[in-house]
Amino acid sequence: MPNMLTLALVVPCYNEEEIFPQTAVKLAQKIRALQSARLVSKKSKVVFVDDGSQDKTWELIAEQHRRCPQIFSGIKLSKNRGHQNALLCGLLTVKDSCDAVISIDADMQDDITVIDGMVRQFLAGCEIVYGVRNNRQTDGLFKKITAQAFYKLMSLLGVQTIYNHADFRLMGRRALDALAEYGEVNLFLRGIIPLLGYKTGVEYYTRAKRLAGTSKYPFYKMLNFALEGITSLSIKPIRLITLLGILLLLVSLAMIVWSIYRYFSGHTIVGWASLAVSLWAIGGLIIFSIGVIGEYIGKIYLETKQRPRYIIEKLLNK
Template sequence: MTMCDTLYIVVPCYNEEEVLPETARRLGDKLRGLMAAGKISPKSRVLFVNDGSRDGTWGVISRLHAADPLFSGVDLSRNRGHQNALLAGLMTARDRCDMAVSMDADLQDDVDAVDAMLEKYSEGCDIVYGVRSSRKKDTFFKRVTAEGFYRVMNFLGAETVFNHADYRLMSRRALDGLAEFREVNLFLRGIVPMIGYIVGTVEYERGERFAGESKYPLKKMLSFAMEGITSLSTKPIRYITLLGFLIFLVSLLMLVYSIVRWAHGDTIVGWASLICSVWAIGGLILLSLGVIGEYIGKIYLETKARPRFLIREILEDGNGKAD
C-alpha cells in the first residue's frame, strides 16, 4: 500500500436519517486521520448509497456532499434491498478507488477496525473480513439464532465466514472479480468467499446501534438465510433425495413386517400408525415441493436477467452530479 492508494468506504442506507449525521462525522474523522498519516490518498471518499429510503436520508446525503466533497452519494431509483444497494456502491466505487470498505450505517461496526484492515491490505490481502470477537452484548436468543444462522448456512453448502456480516475490505482486483458474478439473487456473504485471492481477518467488538431500528428482525433473517442457501447450494435438493430414499427403505421394511404379521394370522391394522404415516408423508411432499419451488423461482428470476439496480443520481466531485 502506498500513499497513492485511494480508499472508498461504501455505506448502504435505508431510512437512516437519524443516524447518518453521526455516521458521517465518525467516518469523516477516520478518513481525515488516515489521510493526515499518509496511509491513504486525499482522493479517498465516503460513499453513501440511498436504497430508496422513505425518509429524508437522501436529503441528508445531499447536504453532506454540498458541505464537504469528502462525502459522495448514490441514489438508487427504488428500494432494491441491502445486498443490491451494497453491490451498487461497490461497483460505483470500483472505477474510483484502489480498495473499498463496506459497512452498515448504524455504527455497530467499529470504525477503528479500518486501520487493521489497511495493515492486512498492505501485507498483500485482497479481501479482509471484519469478524466479531464475541457476542457478549447480544441477548441469549439473538446469540443462539445468529450463531445457528452461520452453522446452518455452512452445513447446507453456503460457504460463509463465521460471525462476519458485510464489514470487509476489498481490493480493486477483488472488486473486479466480484463484477464477474452476474446472478440476480445476491448473497454477498457467500459470493465474496468464492472470489478467492489472498484473504485475512480482523476481529472487532461490535457496538450497539446508535439510533433507529434494526433492518434485520428474525423474520427477515430467516428469509435472508433461505435466499443465501438456495442461491449458493444444491445440498437441500440432495438431502430431499436422500430423505426420499430413506423413506422408501422404511416402506420396504414395513411391507416385510406386514407380510410376517399376515403369515402369523395377525391381520389387525392400526389406524393410528396409518394416519401418522399419511400426514408425515404428506408433509414431507409439501416441504420437498416448497424447496424445489424455491430453486425454480431462482431459475425464473435469473433467466429474466433483470437489472440488479438502477442509479438515479450520483453525487461526486466536479459539478457534483453525474448520471
C-alpha cells in the same frame, strides 16, 4: 501523495435519518485521520448509497455532499432493492476510481478503528480483509442463538462463510473486478466473496450497540436472508430430500415385508391410527419437498429474466 492508496468507504443506507448525522461525522473524521497518517490519499472518500429510503436520508446525503464534496459522494437508487443490492451497487460504482473499498453499515456498530489495520493488511498484500466480531455480548440471547445456528447451518449445507462476519470488509480492485463477474440476481455476498479466492486477512473487533434508530433486520428478514443464502449457494437441501425419499422407500419396503409376515402368521393387522399418521407424515413431507424444490425453481425463474439488480436514479460525485 500520487502513489498513495485511494480508499472508498461504501455505506448502504435505508431510513437512517436518525443516525446519519453521527455516521457522517465519524466517517469523515476517520478519512481525515487516515489521510493525516499518510495511509490513504486525498482522493479517498465516503460513498453513501440510499436504498430507496422513505425519510430524509437522501436529503441529508445531498447536504453533506454540498458541504464537503471532496469527502462525501452519494448514490440514490430508484427504489428499495435490499441491503445486498445497494451494497453491490456502491462497490461496483466506485471500483474503477479507487484502489480499495471498505463496506460498512450506517448504524456505526462496526468498529471503525480497525479500518487502519485493514488498510495495513491490504498494503501488505491481502486482497480481502474481513472485519470479524470477537464476541456477541451486545446481542440478546435469542439473537445469539439464532446467529450461531445460522453459521453452523450454512457450514453444514456446504456454504462457505466467515464465522461472525457480516458485511464489514475491505476489498481491493482485483477482488472487485472478480466480484463483477458474478451476475446472479439472488445475492448473498457473505457467501460469494469467499469464493473469489485471493489472499485474505482478518481484523477482529468488538461490535458496539446501535447509537440511534432501529435495526432494519427484524427476525422475519433474518430468516429470509438465511433462506436466500442457503438456496443461492447450495443444492444440498435438494440432495437431502433425495436421501430422505430413499430412506422412506426402504422403510416402506420393510413395512411391506412385515405386513406380509403378519398376514401369513395369522395376526389381524389393526392400524387405522398408524395409517392416518403415516398419511399425514408422507403428505407433509411431499408438500415440504415441493416447497424446497419450488424455491430453487423460483430462483431459476428470476435469474433467467436477467433484470437489473439495481437502477441508479441520482449520482453525487465531485
